[in-house]
Amino acid sequence: MNQDAKAATRKMVEGFQKILEILVDEAARTFAAIESEMKKRVAEADKPAKALPGWVNRKCLCEHLGVSERTIGNWVARRRIPCVRLGRRVMFKLEDVDEHLKRTGIHPIE
Numbered sequence: 212m213n214q215d216a217k218a219a220t221r222k223m224v225e226g227f228q229k230i231l232e233i234l235v236d237e238a239a240r241t242f243a244a245i246e247s248e249m250k251k252r253v254a255e256a257d258k259p260a261k262a263l264p265g266w267v268n269r270k271c272l273c274e275h276l277g278v279s280e281r282t283i284g285n286w287v288a289r290r291r292i293p294c295v296r297l298g299r300r301v302m303f304k305l306e307d308v309d310e311h312l313k314r315t316g317i318h319p320i321e
Contacts (some may be wrong), residue, residue: 255290266295274301276312291317 267275269283276283286292293307311317 264300265306266302267305269301269303272305272308275305276308286317290317 238273269280273280273283283292287294287301292303293311294301295304
């Protein structure tokens with residue numbers, strides 16, 4: 212290869228390296244933005260529903276009844292407590308759950 216061809220090849224490689232660096236930086240910024248948005252959404256999903264008075268999510272029901280989230284999940288899967296599914300979210304009306312547990316004799320450990 213002659214000197215001109217080698218110099219042209221070097222310039223082309225340097226250009227590709229710069230393009231690659233730009234793409235890697237852009238990908239890192241994009242992934243950081245996605246991660247941040249996912250963390251926000253997870254945090255929002257864990258908050259009690261304020262728009263539905265009297266309704267709570269699994270975490271709040273666990274605190275109310277003094278049982279684990281796994282127990283609530285098992286009860287939901289076995290249809291032992293009333294609930295409403297909103298997409299992937301499961302919501303519970305406190306008074307209905309309390310009444311149902313009294314009526315059926317299921318008492319959480321206190």
